[in-house]
Amino acid sequence: MKAMVQISYGPPEVIVPQEIPKPSPGNKEVLIRIQAAAVGPSDCAFRKGEPLIIKLIYGLSRPKFAVGGCELAGEVEAVGKEVKHIKAGDRVLGMSIKNFGAYAEYKCLSEESPLVVIPDNITFEEAVGICDGGATALTFLRDKAKLRKGQKVLINGASGAVGIYAVQLAKFYDAEVTGVCSAGNVGLVRKAGADFIIDYTQEDFTKTEKAYDVVFDAVGKRSFTTCKRVLTAKGIYLTTVPKLSIVIQMMWTSLFKGKRAVFATAGLMQNKANLAFLMELAKNGTLNAVIDRRYPLKLLPDAQKYVETERKKGNVIITF
Structure with missing residues (x-):
């Protein structure tokens, strides 16, 4: 599968396209074909390894997790045999808090992670932006x-x-x-x-x-x-x-x-309840997504450059 891989800490150019193995879901996991991901200041901070506490936690000389990105939205392609509440074909919003990985075509998430079904009247891009x-x-x-x-x-x-x-x-x-x-x-x-x-x-x-x-x-x-x-x-x-x-x-x-x-x-404090609450507010029109720009996955470095101008309005979204 296609992914944007970070080979070291540094400027946006350290993120490069690569083909990496497509993951398979474990017993309690779902495999998501990603349709949208978000880019924000925290993603740029992890790319740079600044402040220093990021390197202390996620790798001193190079990132522990080569594929970045936390918030993602997409369609469930397959589920593990012990998954109970999500099925193949569901449109879902999730957060990969522990090991990132949203800047790739596929991601496996535990059913117990911050992961909820997206309301029918909300798009993938809107869901990930609101998240x-x-x-x-x-x-x-x-x-x-x-x-x-x-x-x-x-x-x-x-x-x-x-x-x-x-x-x-x-x-x-x-x-x-x-x-x-x-x-x-x-x-x-x-x-x-x-x-x-x-x-x-x-x-x-x-x-x-x-x-x-x-x-x-x-x-x-x-x-x-x-x-x-x-x-x-x-x-x-x-x-x-x-x-x-x-x-x-x-x-x-x-x-x-x-x-x-x-x-x-x-x-680190996010959970299913928070995402479900946000999606309910979005469903009834209380929360409305504000998307500034959209970039295809291969232009992730450009998206991060724009975020670092500190001039964006609302969200910058990666599309697949």
């Missing part, structure tokens, strides 16, 4: 911030893959949403449901007089130190970027009852 940003946004807003009706939430990077779904989810939880983005993305963020919008090229949200119950830095550009002045007395600062400073601030602020800093390894 890409929506699963992370859900973990931070619902599970970490415990967002409630009437709370005020500010989302920095509101037009990105995590941010655009964070806006939609925050509105689902009946919060008042302020989105921070550039002027060119105001219409997109407003359509997603933002009540207020701040153009970061014209105004610094950390210097406004308004206070927020939650500040979600979905792009990891502003620190807890700079954001805490716009947090309420018991406000929560969330960030998607793992830095030593945020770990220290999490530990320190957890000792008190005031403003808190929170980071979570959202990818």
